[in-house]
Amino acid sequence: MPLQGTDLEVCPRGATCCSRDMESRLGDWAIHQYRETVSKRTQIMANPFQLKAKRVDDTIQELISNSQGQLHNIFTRTYGVLYERNAMLFRKYFRQLKTYYQRGNINLQEATSRFFTTLYQKMFQVMNSQYRFDDAYLNCVASHMEEQRPFGDIPKKVANSVKKSLVASRALSKALKSGFQIAEEMRQAKPTTECLNAVQRLNSCSVCQGYSNMKPCNSFCLNVMKGCLAYHIELQDHWNKFIDALISLADRLSGPFNVESVILPLDINISDAIMNLQESGFQITQRVFEVCQTPRLVTRDAGPRPQFGHNEGPRHVQLRTHAQRAQISSRGKSGFDKLIADLRKMVRKTQGFWSTLPYQMCISDHLIPLEVVHGSGAIRSGISSSINETTTCWNGNDNSPYKSAVVEDGLAQQIHNPEVEIKFGDAIMKEQLFKLERITNQLRLAHRGQDVQWWDDGGARHDEGSKRDLNKHFEGSGERMDDGGSGHFGIDDEDFMIEEGSGAWEAGSGLDCDDEDGCRWRPESGGRPSITPSRTTTSTTTRVPDIQLVEDDDEDEEKEEGEEDGTPHGGSPTAGTSSTLKVMKAVIVFLLPTFTCWISQVFTDAWL
Incomplete structure (x- = not known):
């Protein structure tokens, strides 16, 4: 028996099958289904961004560790104690690469230049170990490095390539994470009251009018969804431009900015630089002596000069044999190229997602549970009727055709929407638009090999700046993007689309994280390469110089090493024991030759 729905709030009044309570319960169901479907579809689209960002992060950091491990193994075998005593220089450089990738705020070109400058100073001391060098002299050596070019053009090439590849890799990872965060903000955005009322009229009021098996008219559904999702x-x-910039940067990382081709061969590049210096060491030494004057000689014990490697003297040692180079050149890759290819494919599919979301919503399956309508048998599959069905669909009032036209996309067009009244000025939505523009600009800078600064690198200062820029931007004074977005929307159920009839709120993510990471170097302990003492046998009469350059951050470097190894700063029992052992070792090293000579003399006298 129909009731008089004079107390209904949303659905048409008059003869109705619903009480106020039934209207409320059906409305709650319709609103829940709407929110759940928007959330699920957005989440399925966004989740791969987060997964791929983690894959990129893991791959880059493993590449740096692999390169560091390879250099350590080769240099330990080649240089032995000379490398081990100066290994801190190499560890510091690789740590700076990791620190930049993790936190930013490091000038990679300057870090690489400082590394080669310090390496040159150390090498110059080793090649001329018969001389005494103070800090002022070593500073003079470094100041003429550019004109002497001891390493050829290798430092400049390495600095440029390392900067461009790591800046691009980090920008790619940060952009993926930002894309996920923007999608999350949109997913969690609260719909307006006007939107929720329209959703209730769309998807539950037909039951109250006795049309329990009738779907809404397709045009009616699209107007409601376009208003709710304006x-x-x-x-x-803005999203399409962001994706275009992301794909362009990924293309660069597959080509000239390939981080795998830059970071893995660092040991070879550094070795080549050392060999360049060794081959021209005498000429460079003479030129340095001319501009910095000849230093004082050091009184030395008799014996051979310290050796760089296994074969020749310090000026002409060959770092590796041809067999070693062939082995290095044949090293397996980590799968970075495949990762980038998969990433390009994934992000390209999201182009067009937001503009097609209303259409996706209108083909979703919404099943009204039987208990909601107390056994009325109202089960409907699909939120709206087919596009061609115009005579037997729910138009918001009865089962007549829907006469209003479907409004165009865009906020400005929503003033013509007959179903949802739009409230302009949503700050959260505008902030996402601004973020997309800013991220896109950063990606374009990284594509050109320029430094980029992310707003979360510098803390609150960047956040405040972003808010000021946001206000200016939406007052009409901000910079706008000038190139049109391209791309298409490819329907792929495995990534984010939900097949019609599947039930949007039951859909899984369909996201698989590939495990093909290629061969990886794993540290033996502590998450970084372990230093293994060289077993090279040296003559007791050979004095190997213990090179210790005075640098502003040498002491800080030792402290950082202590922190990484779990050693507390200052005053700890471990530190005291270490100092005591060093003193004892120095005393033993000093007295051992004297004691050996004395024992030999005793036995000689006794024998005679």
Whole structure:
């Protein structure tokens, strides 16, 4: 028996099958289904961004560790104690690479230049160990490095390539994470009251009018969804430009900025630089002596000069045999190229997602549970009727055709929407638009090999700046993007689309994280390469110089090493024991030759 629905709030009044309580319960169901479906579809689209960002992070950091491990193994075998006593220089450089990738705020070109400058100073001391060098002299050596070019053009090439590849890799990872965060903000955005009322009229009021098996008219559904998702649609143009910039940067990482081709061969590049210096060491030494004057000689014990490696003297040692180089050149890759290819494919599929979201919503399956309508048998599959069905669909009032036209996309067009009244000025939505523009600009800078600064690198200062820029931007004074977005929307159920009839709120993510990371170097302990003492046998009469350059951050470097190894700063029992052992070792090293000579003399006298 129909009731008089004079107390209904949303559905048409008059003869109705619903009480106020039934209207409320059906409305709650419709609103829940709407929110759940928007959330699920957005989440399925966004999750791969986060997964791929983690894969990129893991791969880059493993590449740096692999390169460091390879250099350590080769240099330990080649240089032995000379490398071990100066291994801190190499560890510091690789730590700076990791620190930049993790936190930013490091000038990679300057870090690489400082590394080669310090390496040159150390090498110069080893090649001329018969001389005494103070800090002022070593500073003079470094100041003429550019004109002497001891390493050829290797430092400049390495500095440029390391900077461009790591800046691009980090920008790619940060952009993926930002894309995920923007999608999350949109997913969690609260719909307006006007939107929720329209959703209730769309998807539950037909039951109250006795049309329990009738779907809404397709045009009616699209107008409701376009009104509810107006800001989501507004995001589309900016999102497409963001994806275009992301794909362009990924292309660069597959080509000239390939981080795998830059970071893994660092040991070879550094070795080549050392060999360049060794081959021209005498000429460089003479030129340095001319501009910095000849230093004082050091009184030395008789015996051979310290050796760089296994074969020749310090000026002409060959770092590796041809067999070793062939072995290094045949090393396996980590799968970075495949990762980038998969990433490009994944992000390209999201182009067009926001503008097609209303259409996706209108083909979703919404099943009204039987208990909601107390056994009325109202089960409907699909939120709206087919596009061609115009005579037997729910138009919001009865089962007549829907006469209003479907509004165009865009906020400005929503003033013509007959179903949802739009409230302009949503700050959260505008902030996402601004973020997309800013990220896109950063990606373009990284594509050109320039430094980029992310707003979360510098803390609150960048956040405040972002807010000021946001206010200026939406007052009409901000910079706008000038190139149109391209791309298409490819429907792929495995990534984020939900097949019609599947039930949007039951869909899984369909996201698989590939495990093909290629061969990886694993540290033996502590997450970094372990230093293994060289077993090279040396003559007791050979004095190997213990090179200790005075640098502003040498002491800090030792402290950092202590922190990494779990050693507390200052005053700890471990530190005291270490100092005592060093003193004892120095005394033993000093007295051992004297004691050996004395024992030999005793036995000689006794024998005679």
